[in-house]
Amino acid sequence: MVKQSGILLLIAAMAVISACGSNNGNDSNGNSSSTNASTNGSSDASANESQEPAKDPVTIKYLTYTANGGQENTLKSMVEAFEAKNPDVKVDYEVVPYADYDTKLTTLISGGQAPDVYELGYENFRKYAGKDLLLDLTPIISADSSFDPSTYKKLAYDAFNYNGKQMGVTESFSDVVLFYNKDLFDAKGVKYPDASWTWKEELDAAQKLADPANGVWGTYSPFQFYEFYKTIAQNGGGVFDASGNPTINSQANIDAVQWMIDKAEKYKVSPAMNDDTFSQPDADLNAFMSGKIAMARFGIWNFSRFKDAKFKWDIALEPGNTQKAHHFFADGIVASKDTKQAEAVWKFMKYFTSDADSVNKRIAAGWSVPAVADDAVLDAYYKQAPPESKKVVIDALDSLVLPPVGPKPEKWGELQAAVTEQLDKAKFGKISVKEALDNAQKSVADLLSK
Structure with a gap:
């Protein structure tokens, strides 16, 4: 009897241990809980995904000259606003005086350290595009359903098209x-x-x-x-x-x-x-x-x-x-052919050249005139008088003549x-x-x- 009792006790203990290890899909009431377990597992996975630490933002390097000599704070404000709207992108920018800009840019490119995105006047744009140094934006633009080229005055937008490829965007202009x-x-x-x-x-x-x-x-x-x-x-x-x-x-x-x-x-x-x-x-x-x-x-x-x-x-x-x-004297923004951050660069280019917030900051600071087509966006510019007929500045873009840099x-x-x-x-x-x-x-x- 004792021996039999011992065996029974051992079996009982093993059953308890087994029960502690797994409830075999049953709840405490003996009902199946497979659906509940599955739900809990899925919920936990979703929670883990949503709570995954955010990826570090990518950093793009931007070289500019037009902000030099008085618009550095405006540039800083625009960059901060862009980063706030695009927390996945950080902009490391450098302002270089115009007199030193070409030398600086040429040195960086020659040394394999071209900035991801940079400014070029129209004449230099033609030169850099001809040397195959610029990123063809056409595929990115085609895939961007949120982008509409008619945001810009057509001839101004087309100015930075080289041999049928969109290689830049007009940032600002004078006429x-x-x-x-x-x-x-x-x-x-x-x-x-x-x-x-x-x-x-x-x-x-x-x-x-x-x-x-x-x-x-x-x-x-x-x-x-x-x-x-x-x-x-x-x-x-x-x-x-x-x-x-x-x-x-x-x-x-x-x-x-x-x-x-x-x-x-x-x-x-x-x-x-x-x-x-x-x-x-x-x-x-x-x-x-x-x-x-x-x-x-x-x-x-x-x-x-x-x-x-x-x-x-x-x-x-x-x-x-x-x-x-x-x-039409234009400054455009272009991207390096060697950039590894093409998507981030395109976000930056769009914001900097046409976003209403960016346009308003430029106009308020008296920095430059963006080549956008929306009169509502430019209303603050039109109201800066004299002259009274400020809209003529934008209307002139419909008959612009590009510098004849030739072949x-x-x-x-x-x-x-x-x-x-x-x-x-x-x-x-x-x-x-x-x-x-x-x-x-x-x-x-x-x-x-x-």
Whole structure:
């Protein structure tokens, strides 16, 4: 009996131990609890997933020059706002003075340490894209259902397209428009310029507004290379054709340059070409500020210069002959071809160039003008007067003219010098306009053949 009892006790103990190890799917009441266990296990797994520590944010390096000299705090604020909206991305940025920027960037790229994202002016963009240094954003953009290119003014967005590939995005821009002295117009009863004006209407108004006895000129534009390529575009001309062949001595270009000279030498509505006064730095700006020029083509960066003028003034689109054409000086943001953080870089590029928060910070700080298309987003900019017609600045983007860097962007400086040399000869009457442009055509063709 004792032996039998011992066996029974051992069996009982083993059963208890077994029960402690597992309830075999039964609850304390002997009911099946397999569903409950499964639910608890799933719940625990979900909890573990949701409580997994967040991945460390990726860091992208950004090199910039436009913030230098007064907008460093604006940049800092924009970066902080971006990081708040995108906690998975950190931005390590460096501000470099413009004079040192190209050297700094070239050194980094040569050393295999290119920043993930960086600024480039349009002319340098063409050079860097031609050297295959930039990331093709086209696949990323195509996959981004939240992105709409129409957020930007179309021609401004297309400016950073290279050979059919979107290689950057316009960050900000400046352009040139027609400034006019409303008081001088009112005194002569002349209608203000509007978008319908051509060179003919400009000349008609200038002849009425010019007052030689009081030293007042009807209209003014500088005579130099940048004005040349914009003015010939207003007459349907250009420096290159669609295939990249120089067309400098086309008849449209000859007529346009003659018009530039005739305003001074034939119609006497502009200062004489040999007027040393207007060859001095800021002489034209000072003359307008003094009420001595009725109309002038100036860059929008001069708005602040004229804010305290003692007369009323405003801006309008520039008159063209066969079409409108306006300068477009753009800074864009591009990505390094070697970046390992393409998605993060694209988030940053979108925010920095078009997000309403970013745009508002730029406008409030008076930093630069983004090339966005939404008037509601730009409303704060439009309200910063003078000038009253601030929207003209954005409207000019519909007829922008890109710097004609041509098929060899690295020769841009030499191209300018070659054309300028001949324009100066025509300006002072040493040779005819046709001879000057024939010479320039040959010089540029020779330059591109090397």
